[in-house]
Amino acid sequence: MVDRPNKPSALAATPGLQPQAQVTISHGNSRVSASLPSGESIEILLYGATVLSWKDASGDEKLWLSEGAKLDGTKAVRGGIPLVFPVFGTAPDHEATSKLPQHGFARNSRWEFLGKSTSESSSNSVKLDFGLSSENLDEAARQLWPYKFGLLYSVTLDRESLKTALVITNEGDVPFEFQTLLHTYFRIKDISSVQIAGLEDSPYVDKVDAAKAKTQSSDPVAFSGETDRVYTPAKGPSHPVVISEGGAAKFSIVRDNLDDVVVWNPWIDKAAGMGDFEPKDGWKNMVCAEAGAVSSWQKLEKGDAFEGAQTIYLK
Template identity: 90%
Template sequence: MVDRPNKPSALAATPSLPPQAQVTISDGSSRVTAVLPTGESVEILLYGATVLSWKDASGDEKLWLSEGAKLDGTKAVRGGIPLVFPVFGTAPDHEATSKLPQHGFARNSRWEFLGKSSNESSSNSVKLDFGLSSENLDEAARQLWPYKFGLLYSVTLAPESLSTVLVITNEGDVPFECQTLLHTYFKIKDISSVQVTGLEDSPFHDKVDGVKDKTQSSDPITFSGETDRVYTPVKGPGHPVVITDGGVAKFRVVRDNLDDVVVWNPWVDKSAGMGDFQPKDGWKNMVCVEAGAVSTWQKLEKGDAFEGAQTIYLN
């Protein structure tokens, strides 16, 4: 055999892709779960596109979910991250939404799972997309709110964070007004040792005290009774709201285009009156810090879109 001095060298081995997130659909195609190669996980129920669980690499749960939560589609989930749209609470004086149930219909509707996406050069994150449109609504909801809309909800899991992004589009010819909120239930060890910072000197509506207009002092928020407040932070959405538990910073919430923050804990009496709130002393182990656009109405003309987001970082 002739020895060729310039013979081609062996082909380089094909570089293998890094491990990718594993996404599974289970429970009668009603749940979507994503697990990163590093162990972090998120679980979303298609009913309401409700995030039920978010765990870090060691399996430590970050969200509070009531033991009595209904996960069969009979009512909105108590816990996790329910989605509020197109009205926050009830609005009897706002004609378009006056007949809707509390917090609207997004958390009571079955969403579609639109698929996953990730950075192919990295295994650091995975994005899950969910959709809801006026065509998906049941007849009763369409009668109560007859506007054409589209909702795109993206949940992105990364090793040290969870991002949730909601895009609302007016797909009809008629303008509509709406509100939206990410009703996040954080799991904490002891509400009596929790502080919330980042809302200092900010105006708020105190819903426990007759919806009176008040201003937060320069001190952190602490809890000693039922709390239900709608803040409009003076430092804007980009300034983090931090939840500290027992002197240790646990969560850092950064908002994008969501001007308001609701802080809620039902305490003893309110918890006792909610049939799906279990255990009854569960208020000791949860606090809601909810990013939203709820103090005013977002008006969307034909073809307009509104996008709001939060990213929760583990400190």
């Protein structure tokens, strides 16, 4: 080998790319997972585009998922973050959605995974996009709700937060009305020590008490029995709704264009009556604080779009 006097010297260290978020598709192409170099992770089931898991860097799970949840596409998932569209609950008096199953069809349909995107300036976030359109629905759902629409759902994992955003587009010639909700199940240790702030002095509908219209006191929401309330927070979507446990803040929810917050815990009897709610005392370890637009109907004309989002910050 000839020694060249002017050969380039080796670099002391070869510059490498920043570690990037890892995205994997598993379980027979039915789940998408993502993890950040720092350790945070999420897992989404394509059935319903349901977020099943959100863990911090230490592996601590932030979402409650029933041990009896059906993850095989036979029914909507009990836990995580199911998507409600185009109706909240049932609406027998609203002709367009009167025949739809509870909470509509978005959580019962298989979505497409549209891909991931990451920030060029940071390896600390990853966005996963999912799509559902009228063409993707089964024939039964199209018969029940014959409008042409497109849904784009984006799930963005950051080191300190999780953002879920939904864009709803009317792709047909006929206007339609809808409701939508991000049905987030938060994992907590003991519901008796949980309080939710940010709803003080706000009007709400008490679904446990014959759907009576009430007003929250100036105190945070606390739990001592079955709770099912639709709040319209007086301070608006940008004011944080904070879930605390034992006096320490755990989650802070900021909404964008979603005026309502549903607060739900089934307590003893309701949990016992749900076949997919396991363990039966799991109500002690979960609370739902659900950002949505459900107290009235949203209307989209031809070509119009609606966008709503929530960002959940870890405290």
